[in-house]
Amino acid sequence: MATPFHNPSCHHCKDRFSSIFCKAEQCNLDQIADAKVCSVYRKGQVIFHEGAYPFGVYCVNDGKIKLSHSGDDGREQIIRLVKAGDIMGYKALLSNERYTATATALEDSSICFIPKDLFLNILQKDASLSFEMMRILSSELRKAELKITHLAQKPVRERLAETLLFIKETYGLEEDGHTLSVRLSREEIANLVGTATESAIRLLSEFKKDGMIELEGKKIRLLDMDEIIRTANLQD
Amino acid sequence: MATPFHNPSCHHCKDRFSSIFCKAEQCNLDQIADAKVCSVYRKGQVIFHEGAYPFGVYCVNDGKIKLSHSGDDGREQIIRLVKAGDIMGYKALLSNERYTATATALEDSSICFIPKDLFLNILQKDASLSFEMMRILSSELRKAELKITHLAQKPVRERLAETLLFIKETYGLEEDGHTLSVRLSREEIANLVGTATESAIRLLSEFKKDGMIELEGKKIRLLDMDEIIRTANLQD
DNA sequence: ATTCCCCCTTGACGCATATCATTGCCGCCC
DNA sequence: GGGCGGCAATGATATGCGTCAAGGGGGAAT
Numbered sequence: 001m002a003t004p005f006h007n008p009s010c011h012h013c014k015d016r017f018s019s020i021f022c023k024a025e026q027c028n029l030d031q032i033a034d035a036k037v038c039s040v041y042r043k044g045q046v047i048f049h050e051g052a053y054p055f056g057v058y059c060v061n062d063g064k065i066k067l068s069h070s071g072d073d074g075r076e077q078i079i080r081l082v083k084a085g086d087i088m089g090y091k092a093l094l095s096n097e098r099y100t101a102t103a104t105a106l107e108d109s110s111i112c113f114i115p116k117d118l119f120l121n122i123l124q125k126d127a128s129l130s131f132e133m134m135r136i137l138s139s140e141l142r143k144a145e146l147k148i149t150h151l152a153q154k155p156v157r158e159r160l161a162e163t164l165l166f167i168k169e170t171y172g173l174e175e176d177g178h179t180l181s182v183r184l185s186r187e188e189i190a191n192l193v194g195t196a197t198e199s200a201i202r203l204l205s206e207f208k209k210d211g212m213i214e215l216e217g218k219k220i221r222l223l224d225m226d227e228i229i230r231t232a233n234l235q236d
Numbered sequence: 237m238a239t240p241f242h243n244p245s246c247h248h249c250k251d252r253f254s255s256i257f258c259k260a261e262q263c264n265l266d267q268i269a270d271a272k273v274c275s276v277y278r279k280g281q282v283i284f285h286e287g288a289y290p291f292g293v294y295c296v297n298d299g300k301i302k303l304s305h306s307g308d309d310g311r312e313q314i315i316r317l318v319k320a321g322d323i324m325g326y327k328a329l330l331s332n333e334r335y336t337a338t339a340t341a342l343e344d345s346s347i348c349f350i351p352k353d354l355f356l357n358i359l360q361k362d363a364s365l366s367f368e369m370m371r372i373l374s375s376e377l378r379k380a381e382l383k384i385t386h387l388a389q390k391p392v393r394e395r396l397a398e399t400l401l402f403i404k405e406t407y408g409l410e411e412d413g414h415t416l417s418v419r420l421s422r423e424e425i426a427n428l429v430g431t432a433t434e435s436a437i438r439l440l441s442e443f444k445k446d447g448m449i450e451l452e453g454k455k456i457r458l459l460d461m462d463e464i465i466r467t468a469n470l471q472d
Numbered sequence: 473a474t475t476c477c478c479c480c481t482t483g484a485c486g487c488a489t490a491t492c493a494t495t496g497c498c499g500c501c502c
Numbered sequence: 503g504g505g506c507g508g509c510a511a512t513g514a515t516a517t518g519c520g521t522c523a524a525g526g527g528g529g530a531a532t
Contacts, residue, residue, distance in 0.1 A: 144380035152430030194388030
């Protein structure tokens, strides 16, 4: 896949900035609006790559992205699912290190790039933006630590159910109120759960047999939410 | 560093605050020095408890603390090891939620408490302190995500070796240059690795048989660092 | 339509690791 | 000293889950 193409008329940015940047002061927002560059990435395209040096931060206008580590043996572990309004790439920027994850578009996505210097600069001046940034980081950290506990203590079956709920929380459902509105390969689901692809497939089949879900290609319909929640065995 | 603190009840604070608060402006440091309250916690005492509401942030002057989640089935997962100079409890404070982890002293520890309002207030005013806070959060997040990948992909043996190295990095060695300077029960080691206590014991015995380490009660001596590193199989 | 290729699916197998149970060790208290 | 309780160590056993292998189906390109 080639380079993403520049999208000069990116009207949606301003709205999409709501989640984080709405906290910023107006003058800073304007600066960002001037400096940002919007592009469209096709499904499967890489936005940034593990090991590379960051030159800025990315804000998703529209689309769905996965952030993943590539483990030692080449297997990938999906760390985070990114949706419209989220930013990504800030971790490497703030700690001034290389990217620890690769960002790949799960579907065609419109993404803004904000240069490093500008972002850090505004962060220095704008207390409420900084604070929002800290809130986001804290929340991500909380989720990560919970995931650690679950990976260490829960069987794959529970984690898979939990993952289905997580995907639903993140990307929501289609109009029918049942179908997950993102198409992931079985391998991606497994890499999200932290298990082998075959195990994920087998358990999905079981879930289907038990009437919890319906499968149709990459479409996954959540039928019996109560049972899924029960299977996930969430306490916290 | 100079002596920004003059709280007579806590002589050591000034040195230990270096790691984060040295980034703060002097006037803010003074305010913190006035407001903070220092206490000594005995080994095994709980500093704060999962589920409780935070009223401030803790800064460790001296001692060693473990932060742990209590999993659904009661098993604990150790999330972080805290050492002198570190702060803890900030996550819950920043995201304005209850503590997600319990802090327990691994040995007698001297700990300062900084009230919530003051901390948040200063964070609003002091850009470089905020920035340092973001750096810490980013770094913790990076570590947490790495741990997720390893939990999902590496066998217990590698994770145990990695954990030994991690303990060494965190708390260092005793004067002999080999003995880990913290005493953890086998169960705590297992809860750090994310495995059953018996598995941890068995593998420690293997490591000993292979000449990598020496065991004497809770003392663990790292003999063959190269081999331990090799066993940990680190890539990143 | 046919071919190819990728992904999904299912089965068989074996290992790593959890679990259960027992024993031994050491320090502590009465 | 004797018993007691917590922790460490080790063995026996069970099983969840990863890995290997083979088959099947559907979409895209030609």
